[in-house]
Amino acid sequence: MKTMTKTNISPECILLRDIISKNTKMSGFVSLGLTVYQYFSDEDQKVDLGAHWIHGIERNPIYKIADDNNLLKLRHGDKGLRHRNCFVTEEGKEVNEKVVNSVNLAYGQLIIQAEDFYQSSIPTEEENDSVGAFLEREFSERLERYTNGDRHIRELVFNQRKLLECCISGCDRLEDVSLSEFGGYEELPGVHYSIPAGFEAVLEILKSSIPKDNILLNHPVKCVHWSRKNHNENDYKVMVECENGEMFYANHVIVTVSLGVLKAAYDRMYDPPLPEEKVGAIERLGFGIVDKVILKFDKAVTETDVFRIELLWDEDNIKCNDLRHTWYRKIYSFEVLHDAVLVGKKIYIFRYSLGCD
Secondary structure, rough: OOOOOOEOOOOOOOOEEEEEOOEEEEEEEOOOEEEEEEEEEOEEEEOOOOOEEEOOOOOOOHHHHHHOOHHHHHHHHHHHHOOOEEEOOOOOOOOHHHHHHHHHHHHHHHHHHHHHHHHHHOOOOOOOOHHHHHHHHHHHHHHOOOOOOHHHHHHHHHHHHHEEHHHHOOOOOOOOEEEOOOOHHOOOOEEEOOOOOOOOOHHHHHHHHOHHHEOOOOEEEEEEEOOOOOOOOOOOOOEEOOOOOEEEEEEEEEOOHHEEEEEEEHHEEEEEOOOOOHHHHHOEEEEEEEEEEEEOOOOOOOOOOEEEEEEEEHHOOOOOHHHHHHHHHHEEEEEEEEEOEEEEEEEEEOOOOOOOO
């Protein structure tokens, strides 16, 4: 990796509609936040640290923008018909494809069953049942006919599938996910696309339709006055006060700052204070981390037909549960993004720091 650059994209923005400033009437105001991508200058390759793929095409506005502007590349389309995922143990041994397919089939069937509790309003077997507990119960029954190594290798593949689902569901463990609500997530139909130019290209397209004077940088918001008793400035209901003293008036304001910002500043960010139910939601909600781990090599390290290396971590090999020493075991796979570039994901929720002697 020779260089790294940063660019602006992120949801941390405030959008105001029907705004009037002190001197200029505007149709909208946008304050942009930040995201980061890595750029390998020697090969002109970009790797987004944030969103990288468009998942599904039906009713997907991002897909439409990218497609209309010729930004798309079919995910792994350059691999041809012969491509494969390699399931590899900690010892570097690749698992037999037949074993992997049998576990994938069983896992897929169980996920459909888990989603059906919500979609068909089926009562769960146990009160406050979790997706993790359900999967363990059901898969354990299917493993009864296997023993020793045959059983263990299937458990490793199954656990890897669960790590992937943790990233999809945004949780540390599937035991934290409600079984009765699991099927409420709707995945958009259609294939998955990547954007070779990076998601920055989508932002640039969106920015091009907004007058430059309506995009204000370096305007930190001090307070959103969202229910003004004494209206002025043509009776606009909302006034956004910036730290530099500027004020903007609007009928509506949409705030998309992160949960962390809300937790830190909700008590001084709004006037009047937010309703109790919203404050309670902000205080009760938690969040963790979804990280990308990017490996760049001097040359290709996989065979040409491989586009994902699935990592089978063995819990029996864990000597200490301290996350500082085991964080890498949350990486469930590495995807071959470019010939010599692998990208992995991991997710974890901070709970306790467990020290080890």
